[in-house]
Amino acid sequence: MNSGRRTERLRERLSLLERIVDSLPDGVLAVDREGKAVMWNRAVEEMTGVRKEEVLGRGEYAFAVPFYRERRPMLVNILLGDGREWERKYEKIERKDQVVVGEGFAPYAYGGRGLHFWTLAAPIYDEAGNLLGAVQCIRDIGERKQMEDELRHWSTHDALTGLYNRAFFEEELRRLEKGRFFPVSLILCDLDGLKVTNDTLGHERGDELLRRAARVLASCLRGSDLVARVGGDEFAVVLPQTDRAAAEEVARRITQAVAEDNAGRPEIPLSISVGTATAEDPGRPLVEAYKEADDAMYRDKLARGAEPRDARKKADEMAFLYDFSRTVHETLEVSEVAQRALEAVLKVTGATSGSVVMLSEELPAALTTETAATLEPGDQFRTVPAGEVVAAVEQEGRSVHFDSRPGAGTAAERRPGVAVPLMAGGRVTGVLTAAGRPEGAPFSEDEAAFLTTLGTGLGLALQNASLFRQLQAKVSMLERLVDWGQALAGHLEKSKVLETALAGAREVLGAQWCALRLLDEETGELVLKASSGMSAELQ
Numbered sequence: 001m002n003s004g005r006r007t008e009r010l011r012e013r014l015s016l017l018e019r020i021v022d023s024l025p026d027g028v029l030a031v032d033r034e035g036k037a038v039m040w041n042r043a044v045e046e047m048t049g050v051r052k053e054e055v056l057g058r059g060e061y062a063f064a065v066p067f068y069r070e071r072r073p074m075l076v077n078i079l080l081g082d083g084r085e086w087e088r089k090y091e092k093i094e095r096k097d098q099v100v101v102g103e104g105f106a107p108y109a110y111g112g113r114g115l116h117f118w119t120l121a122a123p124i125y126d127e128a129g130n131l132l133g134a135v136q137c138i139r140d141i142g143e144r145k146q147m148e149d150e151l152r153h154w155s156t157h158d159a160l161t162g163l164y165n166r167a168f169f170e171e172e173l174r175r176l177e178k179g180r181f182f183p184v185s186l187i188l189c190d191l192d193g194l195k196v197t198n199d200t201l202g203h204e205r206g207d208e209l210l211r212r213a214a215r216v217l218a219s220c221l222r223g224s225d226l227v228a229r230v231g232g233d234e235f236a237v238v239l240p241q242t243d244r245a246a247a248e249e250v251a252r253r254i255t256q257a258v259a260e261d262n263a264g265r266p267e268i269p270l271s272i273s274v275g276t277a278t279a280e281d282p283g284r285p286l287v288e289a290y291k292e293a294d295d296a297m298y299r300d301k302l303a304r305g306a307e308p309r310d311a312r313k314k315a316d317e318m319a320f321l322y323d324f325s326r327t328v329h330e331t332l333e334v335s336e337v338a339q340r341a342l343e344a345v346l347k348v349t350g351a352t353s354g355s356v357v358m359l360s361e362e363l364p365a366a367l368t369t370e371t372a373a374t375l376e377p378g379d380q381f382r383t384v385p386a387g388e389v390v391a392a393v394e395q396e397g398r399s400v401h402f403d404s405r406p407g408a409g410t411a412a413e414r415r416p417g418v419a420v421p422l423m424a425g426g427r428v429t430g431v432l433t434a435a436g437r438p439e440g441a442p443f444s445e446d447e448a449a450f451l452t453t454l455g456t457g458l459g460l461a462l463q464n465a466s467l468f469r470q471l472q473a474k475v476s477m478l479e480r481l482v483d484w485g486q487a488l489a490g491h492l493e494k495s496k497v498l499e500t501a502l503a504g505a506r507e508v509l510g511a512q513w514c515a516l517r518l519l520d521e522e523t524g525e526l527v528l529k530a531s532s533g534m535s536a537e538l539q
Helices: 003-023 042-048 062-068 075-079 084-089 142-154 166-177 194-201 203-219 244-263 286-303 306-330 336-349 386-396 445-458 471-488 496-503
Strands: 027-032 037-040 092-096 099-106 115-125 131-140 184-191 226-229 234-239 272-279 355-359 381-385 417-423 426-433 512-519 526-533
Touching: 027 042, 027 075, 037 062, 042 062, 042 131, 075 084, 075 099, 075 115, 075 131, 115 142, 166 226, 166 234, 166 286, 184 203, 184 244, 184 286, 194 203, 203 226, 203 234, 203 244, 234 244, 244 272, 272 286
Parallel strands: 355 426, 426 526
Antiparallel strands: 027 037, 027 131, 092 099, 099 115, 115 131, 184 234, 184 272, 226 234, 355 381, 417 426, 512 526
C-alpha cells in the first residue's frame, strides 16, 4: 500500500473517530503535552456555547474560560501535573491509578445557568508508551444533584408545612448544647382542636390549619431562630442566645399574630396554646427545658380552655353547614318537573355546592319555576358561602324568623312543620314535616317537639346516617344540635314541652333521617321535607 493510500485511510479513521466522539452525550475535551486543546466535541460546545474552531490549538487554560470566566487548570491539566493546588476547588476528587475522578460546579456553563458535573481525566499514550496528553469527560449531573438536594431538604423538613421536622429539631438541640449559644429558650406550641377539625370538616381543612399555624409562627421569629413541627399538632421554637424575658415577648407576639390571623379568617379560628422555658447555661440539659416548656404549654391550654372549646364549636357548626348545603345541592332525588324548578333556582341565584341561598322574607313561601326565574340579586336574595352563615348571623345580631305550617297526609297524621330560615332578612323557603314512622305509628307530642326543635337549628334533619353510627355518638351530636338551634333562635323560650322533649331525647335517638326533597313534586314549591323512622332496637 503506497503512502498516499495510507494517508487517506488514516484521515478516514480520524474522521470516523471525530464523529464517534461528537455523538457522545458527555462532553469530551483533550489536550496535548503542552496543554493545548486538540479535541472539543459537540457536547462541550453545547455546555459552553463555544465552537471547537475557537478553542483547538489554544493553550494557557483558554478552554477553561467558558466554564469559569478565568484561566485556570482543568482536570486534564491537574492530571498532567499542572496546578495540583486547584484540586481543592472540586467538591469531590479521587485518584484511581492514573485516572482522576471528580465532581464540581462550573458557574458560567450553559450561558450562566451553571453546570453540576461529574468528570474523569485519563492520560493518552502512544504505542510505545510515550505520553501524548490527556482526555477529560464531563457529564451533566444537574438532575441528580437536584434530586439529592430535594432528598436532603425533605429529610430535615416537614412536607406539609415546610418547617423543619422533629429529627432536625433534636439534632439542633444536641448541637446547641455543645456550643456557645446560651441562654437558649424554647417555646412549645400546640394547635388546639385539630382532631375535631379533621373529624368534622375533613383533613384538607385540618391541613390548612396546620399551614396557617406554621406561617404565623414563622412570621414572629428572627432569621437565627428555628421553628419545627415536632408532632401531629405540635410545634417547637428554638431561640439561641435568648433569655426568658425575650422568649416571653416572642410568645406574646405569637398570641397577637394568631388574633390578627383570625380577624381575617372568621370561618375557622386558629387557636394555639403556648409554653416557654429557658436554659440559662450549659449546666442545664435542653431536654429538661423542653419538658418545662411542654408543661407550661399544657397549663396555658387549661387556662384558656374556653377558647379551644369555641374553636371546636365553630368547627362543628361549619361541618353541619357544609353537610346541609352539600345535601341540598348534590344528593337530592326529585322528579323531572321538580328538577327543572331546582335548576332554575340554582341558575338564577348562582348557588353552588358549599354555598347557601339567602332568600328575602318578602318573597312568597311558594317558589315555583316561573317565580324563581324572576328573582333579582340584592334585595331578593344573596348567595353566602356555607362557612360564613354563622358569622353573618352573629354579625347582624338579629333573631331568626320561624313559621308553622301543616304537615302532609290525612288530618290525623298531620304534624307541625317549620320553615327553615337561616337568618333575619333572609331564609330558605321550606317546610320540615315530621311524618310518622314507617309502620304508621304517629309521633308523640314530645317527640314531634323534639324533631321540630332540631329542624329550627338549621334544618339539621338533613344529617345523613353516617353521623349517627353509634348510639353514644348520637347522644352527643343531637344535644349539640339542640344547643346550636337554641343559640340561633335566641328569642325562643325553653318551654316545658321542649324540656320534656330534651329529657326524653334518648328515646328518640334511634331516629333515622331520610327521604329528602328540595322541591314538592306536585306544586314545585321550594321545600325541605324529611321523614323519620325509629331504629329497630328502640321501637
